[in-house]
Amino acid sequence: MSHSSSDSPSLAKVIAVVPAAGIGSRMQAERPKQYLPLADSCILAVTLDVLLSHPAISEVVVALNPDDTYFSALPQAKHPKLRQVIGGAERVDSVIAALQLIDTPASWALVHDAARPCLTHTDIDKLLSSRSQFPHGAILAAPVRDTMKRAGNNGCIATTVPREALWHALTPQLFPTAELLLALEQAVQAGVNVTDEASAMEWKGVSPGLVSGRVDNIKVTHPDDLPLAALYLEYHRHHH
Ligand SMILES: Nc1ccn([C@@H]2O[C@H](COP(=O)(O)OP(=O)(O)OP(=O)(O)O)[C@@H](O)[C@H]2O)c(=O)n1
Numbered sequence: 146m147s148h149s150s151s152d153s154p155s156l157a158k159v160i161a162v163v164p165a166a167g168i169g170s171r172m173q174a175e176r177p178k179q180y181l182p183l184a185d186s187c188i189l190a191v192t193l194d195v196l197l198s199h200p201a202i203s204e205v206v207v208a209l210n211p212d213d214t215y216f217s218a219l220p221q222a223k224h225p226k227l228r229q230v231i232g233g234a235e236r237v238d239s240v241i242a243a244l245q246l247i248d249t250p251a252s253w254a255l256v257h258d259a260a261r262p263c264l265t266h267t268d269i270d271k272l273l274s275s276r277s278q279f280p281h282g283a284i285l286a287a288p289v290r291d292t293m294k295r296a297g298n299n300g301c302i303a304t305t306v307p308r309e310a311l312w313h314a315l316t317p318q319l320f321p322t323a324e325l326l327l328a329l330e331q332a333v334q335a336g337v338n339v340t341d342e343a344s345a346m347e348w349k350g351v352s353p354g355l356v357s358g359r360v361d362n363i364k365v366t367h368p369d370d371l372p373l374a375a376l377y378l379e380y381h382r383h384h385h
């Protein structure tokens with residue numbers, strides 16, 4: 146079965162899903178990292194603004210931690226395009242919870258980490274445009290740049306891995322909503338380690354497209370990433 150955005154009017158509908166239920170343990174901050182200050186606001190607010198302001202995105206579903214005490218204070222919480230859901234123990238559980246809330250299964254789900262605030266509209270447009278080429282879905286990704294080594298024992302190099310076919314998986318990742326939900330649910334049920342949406346689709350036998358994205362679409366993961374994200378946003382402000 147093949148889909149394209151022109152197959153049916155509802156398949157043209159794009160719904161963003163934002164997993165934001167993590168605790169950010171690697172950031173070692175006093176609060177979940179998505180609420181750390183960034184650009185006069187916070188990481189999650191910046192990420193949501195990018196998605197809420199994109200004209201092709203009709204709805205944004207954000208998955209929150211059950212213990213979240215910060216979200217309701219954000220202005221974005223009252224945005225008419227925004228819906229909230231309680232996330233789960235792992236990122237994949239949060240994405241599943243958000244997808245289950247979507248009442249238009251014949252739509253496209255654009256899944257984007259709350260922790261990637263430097264996403265641009267041009268990259269969203271690029272991914273959305275790839276639907277005719279990749280009717281079963283695609284992800285933003287970046288080719289690796291450095292020489293790649295596989296570690297052996299005792300901190301030594303076992304081998305050099307050819308880098309030509311290696312890519313970093315970024316988000317957003319864009320898939321037909323119903324197909325993605327089924328793949329994620331079945332992969333979790335089968336005990337597959339699902340670290341991104343594409344890995345569940347791959348497990349189902351689909352080969353998602355790789356769409357070259359901006360390398361500044363970083364995931365704020367470690368403390369050093371936050372000033373870098375602030376610099377990238379400042380750069381975007383002056384160059385767009
Ligand atoms: N149970 C979880 C775990 C993660 N996430 C979200 O998935 C995205 C990517 O995850 P990651 O960067 O690993 O965030 P955390 O899990 O919060 O970080 P850490 O692994 O350092 O604890 C984040 O936006 C995070 O909020 C989620 O919605 N639900």
Ligand SMILES: C[C@](O)(CO)[C@H](O)COP(=O)(O)O
Nearest residue numbers: 236258314315316340341364
């Ligand atoms: C989905 C993802 O952003 C792709 O790079 C990433 O895998 C999520 O973060 P995690 O550290 O793997 O949970």
